[in-house]
Amino acid sequence: MSVRVAPQYIREVKQAYKRRCHTQQRLAEELGMNRDTISKFVNGKFISYSYFEEICQKLGLNLEKIADFEIEENEPSDSSERLSSLEERLLGYGGLSDLQSPSNPVEPPPQHRFPVLFDRILEIDFKEQSQRFKQVIELQRTAGFLVHGEPCYGQQFLLNRLLRLIPGRQNQSPIKIDVSSSGVGKSIPNLWRELTACLQLAREATPTEIMDRVCDRWQTQDVIFVFYTVDYMPPGMLSEWLQEFWEPLVTRAKKSLPQGDKHLLMFLVDNCGSVGQSSNVRLAENFEQPEYPFRLPPASLFPREALDEWIDNLSMSSQLQIPTGLTAKVLLERSNNGVPHYVYEEICRHCGLSWEGVLAKWLI
Incomplete structure (x- = not known):
């Protein structure tokens, strides 16, 4: 039996996930699961009931409240090891000339080529x-x-x-x-x-x-x-x-x-x-x-001037283009006035990427 987080509770689940400041890789290792399974859980995709139950216990979530037992259609299995389309887009940001088709997998590019967006995000403030x-x-x-x-x-x-x-x-x-x-x-x-x-x-x-x-x-x-x-x-x-x-x-x-x-x-x-x-x-x-x-000085909200400076620097990058609509004003409005984790999420959203599904794996 498969189950997913009901759409109306995805935000609540993500907040619980962030409060513990887990990365998907760390949470997957602690639970002995595939990182893809954690990504599906956090983003409201169907996974097996046993995995769903175990993750809920780890994050202190009420399973009966958040579970959606609707019948899934054409959902790939948890054991799939192929790159997701989001991961492929990330590889594209790293300099690949063409997106690779999931049905025609190729050898991954050199490691220094594809965490480009992650490297740029590291440049924000601090x-x-x-x-x-x-x-x-x-x-x-x-x-x-x-x-x-x-x-x-x-x-x-x-x-x-x-x-x-x-x-x-x-x-x-x-x-x-x-x-x-x-x-x-x-x-x-x-x-x-x-x-x-x-x-x-x-x-x-x-x-x-x-x-x-x-x-x-x-x-x-x-x-x-x-x-x-x-x-x-x-x-x-x-x-x-x-x-x-x-x-x-x-x-x-x-x-x-x-x-x-x-x-x-x-x-x-x-x-x-x-x-x-x-x-x-x-x-x-x-x-x-x-x-x-x-x-060290405590981590704090990103100020408007720091986000303006980051976007200005990004505009001069030859590897990344500023996504349409990405401004410091938008980032502040959609990140509770500059909460760093939410800023990262919003940047990823504008780039067509999933923070939990792709970039978090680059964290130490």
């Missing part, structure tokens, strides 16, 4: 945060940062932008831990165990062995930790974790500085703005305290 970040990493080889703001204020986009500012950074993937997943952030032992898995150490590895592995890796590459949704951690837990993990790691790292311009960095992503307002977590008071996370 100037103050970017400037502070560059000031810190110019002075310190080790540093922690609190990326914070109200829900849907673009914390993940800000994180992606900051990562691109690291001098000489290669394409090593950050060590990513979602502390809201499977109770990871509910206890310190859970966090240590998650780190052992990320660093490919034995489950019983000690904190000292974990820090040794980190410092060994740092000798040859940047090491970057990203702790997502730290606002889900119980009061005092984040402070305790930083005292057990980050502060000793920074002390240990000072004794084994690598050659070259490699960085040891940590990002704490607060999706609700609660950590930045808490007195439980000690934050750096100046650039000379790498053992404490540095509080």
Whole structure:
């Protein structure tokens, strides 16, 4: 039996999805599903009842309220691995001369060609945060940062932008831990165990062995930790974790500085703005305290002048054309006065793309 989100509840579902600041890829991985299934759910397409039920439980949604059991017609199966038409359009924005037909699949283009729109979206505002970040990493080889703001204020986009500012950074993937997943952030032992898995150490590895592995890796590459949704951690837990993990790691790292311009960095992503307002977590008071996370300016509403500047810059791009009707005024009116996540959605809509279905997968 197939089921979908009833059209009148799609907006409510998307708001629930955004409040948790999931990306489709992360949610799919947590539930063991195909990302395409998550995209269909969020956008009101038919999926199997068992998947629908599981996603509702994960997002805290009332299944009986939002479900539509109408008979679906000609709906492709959840297991389909072909590119959707929206994804094909994205490839087109990256420079393909012709859209490829789903019935005639071809090899995908080089990776650098198709996230063009994503790259342009990363250029919107966040100037103050970017400037502070560059000031810190110019002075310190080790540093922690609190990326914070109200829900849907673009914390993940800000994180992606900051990562691109690291001098000489290669394409090593950050060590990513979602502390809201499977109770990871509910206890310190859970966090240590998650780190052992990320660093490919034995489950019983000690904190000292974990820090040794980190410092060994740092000798040859940047090491970057990203702790997502730290606002889900119980009061005092984040402070305790930083005292057990980050502060000793920074002390240990000072004794084994690598050659070259490699960085040891940590990002704490607060999706609700609660950590930045808490007195439980000690934050750096100046650039000379790498053992404490540095509080970046909070993510905030995009102002009119920032959107005007972005559209002006887009008009000079040879890879993208400004869609008809896309203006700063329109973006503000349709994004609750500049809420970043809604701005991104509106830009995608004007480009004929789906934010959830296509661009979110480029987030770190």
